[in-house]
Amino acid sequence: MIAPLSFAIIGSGPSGCYLAQSLRRSFPESEIVIYDRLASPFGLVRYGVAPDHQSTKSIQAQFARLFERENVDFAGNIELGKDVSLEELRSIHHIVVLATGLAADRVLSVPGENLPEVYRAGRLTRLFNAHPLEASEIPKFGKSVAIIGGGNVSIDILRLLIKQPEDFLNSDIDDAVLGAYFQAPVSHIDFICRSNIVNAPSDPVMLAELGRIRGVQFICNSPIDLSEDAPRAALARARAIKELIAIDPGADIRATVTLHFGWAPVSINGEGRVQNVELRSVLDDRPNLRLDADSIITAIGFDFDGGDWHGLGELDANLQTGxxxxGLYRTGWFKRGSRGTIAENRLCAKAVAEEIFGSLASFQPLMRPGYGGLSEEVRAKAVDYSAWKRLDSAERNAAAADRSRRKFPNHEHMVAIAHNKPTQISFNPVPNNASTKQEKTMKIQILFGTESGNAEIAAEDLADSIKNDGQKVEVNDLSAFSISQLQPDTMYVLLCSTYGEGELPNTALQFYADLSDVRPDLSGVRYAMFGLGDTFYTETYGQGANKLDHKLAELGAQRVGEIGRYDASSWEPVGEAAVAWFAGVLDEVAASH
Known part of the structure; x- marks a missing residue:
């Protein structure tokens, strides 16, 4: 048995937090410290997710649990290479994991790319999110913009530019930046994607979301009709585009958006400033196309900075190993490049954690001081989690009534607020609302299917509540649970999210497939169902839980109570929602006896 280790994770974004979750499960007694150069945790979720997508940002609640309940330490305002070297961190911690993400926008490598009106999507997203280390100069977009990319980040930028001020209700957008933009908003956007509609990297749901913005006319000159055997995502994408161009914007058209698929940039042209962009057809021999533009926005992914990275040489992606x-590892985009969603970083972190665990057979740790081995000066400047909570409270209190928070765009200001007079920060656990009528001998098994981890949060909070009431309960990921384990003497509580076009999350797919293929007789099996979704996506809301519910009922299982529903667009913590719902389920169980 190896003595408790000391882990350092560099970067507090999704990759770093997911890794800390996995490490904490395997190393419950070890020190885990997450370092970040900023005074705030959560990285990409806070500053890279578009400010109007609060349901995506709600994953911060899951990550907050690490610091509030899992004994993981946050050390913000400590910059690698400035306050502490990588060599020093490796000397005081047993294992160091790099989870810094990638911030450098990938370049187009075409003539004219360095003209002053060529902007990078990463910088714009950080600007609208009030990133404290991002230059606050407002871009001069002009009336006509060409967005080159085609993926979800490019759709984020498109959406931000065509929305109206009232469309940012309950967001955490930088209002100073927003106000400056609306002094001269864009009136035409050319959206340029190298791939055709079948292979475009955009999420159909995000394309469909554009149709909710009033006063915008959408045009698409590319072929839209696909064969019936085209991939499901491609058909959904084509359907979303058809719906966009069918929208009647009315008489008051504020902006037009023209979608171009199958075109790649050849050059950006202009004398001292952007005047147009020349495109070539990627898929056929159509003549080159030249589009007038006052500015260009590139959104083609992110890349490594190049050069010697803190003594490790020049790094590039590695899909095989972290x-x-x-004693030195990496995870997330810093491991595999800028591919995949936030949820995929969770799988990557699990794989790296397994690599770390598997290496311990040959690991011979020396005594290491851990975080306490840093100099007193560095530790004094660090922003710990209690200091972050002070800053978090200040942001929420400073927010206007129609904003979720007001982020401060100055790093020194944030640190000053965080380092104010210390106050006691306490975490209020989820209240125990479970019914006292439950059967004391009933076995309860909680099963969750998740993509980003919200269902797992709800499962753990619900389990804590049940345990506090003296009941035994087990929690399992559906991906690790066999249908052969379903038994009549156990009450199953399933918590399932929805993914993409109303699909089951990845961790529930095999369980569902086994039910469909084996078709076991589930007579006598009782279950309760709780679905997680987002009412913003009306057509797919809660569909994951519905599919699982229908399949179980089809095979003879009996559902207890109504299907619970959690809306990620609400401000209610997912765990509290699950606990409140389950109290009603227990009343149903008690009433049946």
């Missing part, structure tokens, strides 16, 4: 050196 190992960099003995």
């Amino acid at each position: 190992v960099l050196d003995y």
Whole structure:
């Protein structure tokens, strides 16, 4: 048995937090410290997710649990290479994991790319999100913009530019930046994607979301009709585009958006400023196309900075392993490049954690001081989690009534607020609302299917509540649970999210497939169902839980109570929603006896 280790994770975004979750499960007694150069945790979720997508940002509640309940330490305002070297961190911690993400926008490598009106999507997203280390100069977009990319980030930028001020209700957008933009908003956007509609990297749901914005006319000159055997996502994408161009914007058209698929940039042209962009057809021999534009926005992904990275040499992506050196690992985009969603970073973190665990057979740790081995000066400047909570409270209190928070765009200001007079920060656990009528001998098994981790949060909070009431309960990911384990003497509580076009999350797919293929007789099996979704996506809201419910009922299982519903667009913590719902389920159980 290896003595408790000391882990350092560099970067507090999704990759770092997911890794800390996995490590904490395997190493419950070890020190885990998450370092970040900023005074705030959560990285990409806070500053990279578009400010009007609060349901995506709600995953911060899951990550907050690490610091509030899982004994993971946050050390903000400590910059690698400035306050502490990588070599020093490796000398005081047993294992160091790099989870810094990628911030450098990938370049187009075409003539004219360095003209002053060529902007990068990463910088714009950080600007609208009030990133404290981002230059606050407002871009001069002009009336006509060409967005080159085609993926979800490019759709984020498109959406931000065509929305009206009232469309940012309950967001955390930087109002100073927003106000400056609306002094001269864009009136025409050319959206340029290298791939055709079948292979475009955009999420059909995000394309469909554009149709909710009033006063915008959508045009698409590319072929839209696909064969019936085209991939499901491609058909959904084509359907979303058809619905966009069918929208009647009315008489008051504020902006037009023209979608171009199958075109790649050849050059950006202009004398001292952007005047147009020349495109070539990727898929056929159509003549080149030249589009007038006052500015260009590139959104073609992110890349490594290049050069010697803190003594490790020049790094690039590695899909096979997170190992960099003995006791040194990496995860997330910093491991595999800018591919995949936030949810995919969770799978990557699990794989790296398994690599770390698997290496311990040959690991011979020396005594390491951990975080306490840093100099007193560095530790004094660090923003710990209690200091962050002070800053978090200040942001919420400073917010206007129609904003979720007001982020401060100045790093020194944030640190000053965080380092104010210390106050006691306490975490209020989820209230125990479970019914006292429950059967004391009833076995309860909680099963969750999740993509980003919200269902797992709800499962753990619900389990804590049940345990506090003296009941035994087990929690399992559906991906690790066999249908052969379903038994009549156990009450199953399933918590299931929805993914993409109303699909089951990845961790529930095999369970559902096994039910469909084996078709076991589930007579006598009782279950309760709780669905997680987002009412913003009306057509697909809660469909994951519905599919699972229908399949179980089809095979003879009996549902107890109504299907619970959690809306990620609400401000209610998912765990509290699950606990409140389950109290009603227990009343149903008690009433049946």
